[in-house]
Amino acid sequence: MNKPTPLLCACLLGVSALLSSAAVEARDSAAASAQVQVPASLQAAVDASTRTPANVARDVYRHPAQTLAFFGLQPGQTVVEITPGGGWYSEILAPYLRDGGKYVAAVVDPAALPAGGGRDYQQRSRDGLAKKFSESPALFDKAVEVAYDPAAPVLGAPNSADLVLTFRNVHNWRSSGQAEGMFGAFFAVLKPGGTLGVVEHRAKADVPAEDKSGYVGQAQVIAMAEAAGFKLDASSEVNANPRDTKDHPNGVWTLPPSNNHAAADAGKYTAIGESDRMTLRFVKP
Incomplete structure (x- = not known):
């Protein structure tokens, strides 16, 4: 030989x-x-009986206690959540921050959008969140709403927030050409030393901006944040899902909770669970 x-x-x-x-x-x-050490007060907020049962059922995939602890959430902080949707994380964050901190729900201003389906969708989303807040004043009476123009986003006074959180939104901003502006707005609203926490569907590699799968390359998200001035502080695999093959016919929406697939495939996609996700913590120098 x-x-x-x-x-x-x-x-x-x-x-x-x-x-x-x-x-x-x-x-x-x-x-x-x-x-990741989860403070008892945060675990109590996650375990609260006031949360919607359907939301609690997703904890097995979204790991809210570990995720928020990784991002450094503290009860005295000012926290801005970007596009809370139906308020999945609001149910945890607003009560947790109610007495000593401040929860800010940053929602798209429908009036900033042209008439049509996009504006109607954002109006329904905003109205739904407002209804949720108004129906449970003991939880949400101190929550603050900021409506922003996605073409020129302002999320609050400069240097006013301790923590900005975004969950599964980056793919939308990339496809609409708004990612640069959004990351810039995160940087502007955060105090020096403040934290940006990002959870996003993770592609196998870089994907084009016009990609419609809902997945984004982890290196691409890091590059966008760094271009805005952030420094990557740490990453976590707490929301990783190795069962996600990322080649589904309707992208991430094939998987739970959207379940955009044929009824016959329900067992297959339930077994996979929600998407594989990156969990990234950035710091504003």
Whole structure:
């Protein structure tokens, strides 16, 4: 048998080192996720009986206690959540921040959009969230709403927020050409030293801006945040899902909770669960 050449040995050693480095990185990331300490007060907010049962059912996929603890949520902070939708995280954040902090729901201003389906959708979303808040004043009476123009977003007074949170929104901003402006608005509203927490559907690799799958490359999200001035502080695999093959006929909306698939495939997609997601923590220097 021929002996390997020095060049081949060097290449093999290089590959081995890269694989070893990747394994160490994966191990360390998983360990960091496992080591997230959830304060008792935050766990109590997640476990509250006032949460909607259908929302609680998604905790197994969304890991709210660990995710919010990873982002450094504290009860005395001013926290801006971007487009809360139906208020899934609002049910946790608003009561948690009610006495010592401030919860700000940043919603798209329908009046800033041209007449049509987009405006109607945002109006329904805004009205639904307002109804949710008004029906439970004991939880939401101190919640604040900020309506922003997605073409020129302003999320509050400059340097006023401790934490900005966005859950599964980046793909929409990329496809509409608004990502740069949104990340710039996050940077503007945060105090120096403030944190941006991002959860997003994770693609296998970079995807074009016009991609309609709902997935985004993790490196692409990091690049957008860094271009706005942020520094990546840490990443977590707490919302990872290795069962997600990311090749579904209707993108992330094939999976729960959207379940945009044939009835015959329900078992298949239920077994996969919700999408594989990146969880990134950035800091404003």
